[in-house]
Amino acid sequence: MNEAPAAQGYDLIGDVHGCGATLAALLERLGYHQEDGVYRHSDRKVIFLGDLIDRGPRIRLAVSIARRMVEAGEAHMVLGNHEVNALAYCHRAPATSGHQWLRPHTPRHNRIVQATLTQYRDHPREWQQTLDWFLEIPLCLEFAGLRVVHACWDQALVDRLRARRADACIDLDFLAASMRSGTDEARILDRLTRGNHLVLPEGMDIHSEDGAIRRTARAHFWARHPRTWGDVIFQPDSLPASLEARELSEDELARLSHYAVDQPPLFVGHYWCEGVPALPAPNIACLDYSAVKFGRLVAYRWSGEATLSADNFVWVDVPQDEYARAMPWEIDFD
Incomplete structure (x- = not known):
């Protein structure tokens, strides 16, 4: 179990994806204020x-807020698949x-990381420092009374990870090994940061x-x-009816x-939920509500309860002008 400094509670925040101005707004709503x-x-x-990264308009701002x-x-943080x-x-x-490269520079992979690389293009040293910082961030956290992972808590794989790295972080050797199919490293990274997947039957696909x-x-x-596919599928894209x-x-x-x-x-993110935040289970909260698709940037205010409550969700709707104009707190921050 990770050691954590004393706090009366934790505010867990879902996938930001570069919506840096909205992150600042959410923190202000939660009662956080800038000091130094x-x-x-x-x-x-x-x-x-x-x-934190990819897709959105203010990736550097989002990373700077979280890293500081x-x-x-x-604050604490776990790594996401991005x-x-x-x-x-x-x-x-x-x-x-x-x-x-460890991750091939295919057209699809290029497209996913394009916004991040573009926004750091004139700041190469800052980007390298950001990559180095990612290697200091664990894949999962467990404090007294709560657990945090980006996509899926699999106890057997968490135990294997901690047997290798007590801090639950990865290094470049671990990352390289994870690119080889069938390795422990691949199974750990895939399950904890990408979750469970089912391969669609032959001849079927999903158009996102x-x-x-x-x-x-x-x-x-x-x-x-679970008995059927409908019992376990958890994503916004509709399944083929059959x-x-x-x-x-x-x-x-x-x-x-x-x-x-x-x-x-x-607490998990990753799953592109939509609508009003709700609990999928009494002891599980997903906090990814499609912020970068003009959804909601969502937090859960946890104060030690064993049974979660939907009343503890706090969110900010992501405005269309997140992509258009600088916010006062962004200017002040920089």
Whole structure:
């Protein structure tokens, strides 16, 4: 279990994806105020659930706010799959691998990281420092009474990670090993930062709103006795109608992990929820509400409760002008 400084509570914040001005607004709504360039609260701390970067208009601002808070002891953070992707995209592969980069620079991978690289283009030293900082951020956190991971808490894989790295962080050797299919490193990174996936039946695919065509579907990990695909699929993109009632095979069921209702409260991001924040289970909160798609940037105010309450969600709607004009706090911050 991670050691944490005393705090009366934690404010857990979902996927920011470069909506830096909205992050500042949410922190202000939560009662945090800037002091010497750091957002602080008199008796609470923040936990960021990862995916600070990519897609949004103010990525540097989002990273600066979070990094300054973490380094000042006012916040904690776990890595999201987008931070992991950026690390792999920007580090060269071992010469023996036959590849130039750990994450190949394919058109799709280029598109995902483009906004981040563009916004750091004139700040190469800052970007390198940001990548170095990502390597100091753990994949998961466990404090007294709560757990935090970007996508999925799988106890067996968390135990394997901590057996290798007590701080639950990764290094470049771990990252390189994770690029080889079938390794422990690959299983750990994939499950903790990307969650459960089911491969769609032959001949089926999902057409996402962003234009991507997917051959897998994200599956959640809290259904007690799932029987069908509809029982476990957890993503905004609609499934083909014939899949909702399709029985899960024994092999598919074996691939899914399960987080029981008697385990400590767990906070995740990653899943592109929509609408009014709600709890998928009494002890699980997902805080990714599609901020970068003009959804909501969502926090949960946790004060030690074992049973979570939807009354503790706090959010800011992401305005269309997040992409257009600088906010006063952004100017002041810089």
